[in-house]
Amino acid sequence: MHVLVITDLEGPVGVDSFRQTRTGRTDRKRAAMDHLAREVNAAIEGVRAVAPDAAVDVWDGHGSGGLREADLVGGRYLDGGRPYFHLHDCDAVLFVGQHAMAGTPNAPLCHTYSSLSVDYYKLNGVFVGEFACRALIAGRQGVPTVFLAGDDKATLEARQFVPEIETVVTKYGRGRESARHRDRDEVRAEIRDGVATAMDRVEEIPPYTGLEPPxxxxxxxxxxxxxxxxxxxxxxxxxxxxxxxxxxxxxxxxxxxxxxxxxxxxxxxxxxxxxxxxxx
CATH class of the missing domain: 3.30.1370 (Ribosomal Protein S8; Chain: A, domain 1)
Structure with a gap:
């Protein structure tokens, strides 16, 4: 089995300020990167609980870098390109650390691709964020998106596009830079268990193809x-x-x-x- 984990820095527990994410300075975002690494490693544990020999690729999807390769346990670090366009032998896609699309009310650190320049994306008349776009790209290659961990608005957004998806809420949004955070150990345990459930259900979760060409x-x-x-x-x-x-x-x-x-x-x-x- 081969799995791609797509990550971002805005969605983990403990992250609710753009000061933690809009920077290339590791000293400012170190705590956020620590939180993300723990959640990603919990996801990898969940994969291996079901498929011990799975190949797990982890893509750092945060523009200025959100993961340190040395922090990953049991996954292959990817920091370049757009691997979700090349899923030839992939069985499932997972999201960890995901945020909601730009304009979502009370969604912490919500944005679409750029938090500094983009007002919105509409694809075939439908408002979309990074989740829907990448799930659709995977789906057009026949690969299902089976899991997402992120704030409560991000998990709701994911279920709107992929109702069958497994999700874990990391925090509850109170504003664009405000959130009530859950206990990080409870979140990690739920991510591990949620990913394991998602891997058991891969055949039950259809690839997302809801927006048709052209x-x-x-x-x-x-x-x-x-x-x-x-x-x-x-x-x-x-x-x-x-x-x-x-x-x-x-x-x-x-x-x-x-x-x-x-x-x-x-x-x-x-x-x-x-x-x-x-x-x-």
Whole structure:
């Protein structure tokens, strides 16, 4: 059995301030990274309780780094690329440390891809966050998303897209930077048991394929300057280096809707040359 664990730094117990996550300084986010590592290791224990010989890949999905490779016990650390686009021999996807999508009321540290620049994502008219996008990408490859640990709003969001998913609540949101945290040892035990249950139920949890192609992704930014960057760089590439278009995502398949909104269209989620691929 082969499992991919997708991680983020905003969802674990003990994390409720962007000061703990919006930084490359390890001294500021050390405690958050400690909490995440404990929860990830509990998830790995849950996998191995059911499949002792499973290959467990753990992807550090936090932009500035949320995991230390040395902290992982029994998992292979991945810190680059987008491994959820390449699940050829994978049996299940798990999320640990997940937050809710941008705009979710009272969801601690909620955002969609960028907490500093993105207002929302809509895919085929449906508001989506990182969970739905990545679960859909996995589902289009035939791989089910079977488990999520994160705040109470993130677990609710996951069940809206994948009703059969196993979830564990790490904290209860009271605001964007406020939460009531659960006991960390209880959370770790529940993650271990919840993942074990999810692994037992892999065959019962269908891959998420709820949004059908062709795809239209609408991204609204918080600041018009984000659109200006896309227009400026994209126009320069098209004029002077047109042969580079396919390898520069900001220059591929983007339509400007207004001063803060772009729209990207594609026939598939999995085409590396599409602008959609590079934004999910």
């Amino acid at each position: 795809y239209t992704l609408e991204i609204r930014y918080l600041d018009p300057s984000n659109i200006s960057k896309i227009d400026r760089v994209g126009g320069w590439v098209r004029k002077y280096l047109p042969f580079l278009g396919p390898v520069l995502p900001i220059a591929t398949g983007v339509t400007r809707v207004d001063s803060r909104t772009i729209r990207v269209r594609a026939d598939t989620l999995l085409d590396p040359e599409s602008g959609l691929y590079h934004r999910l």
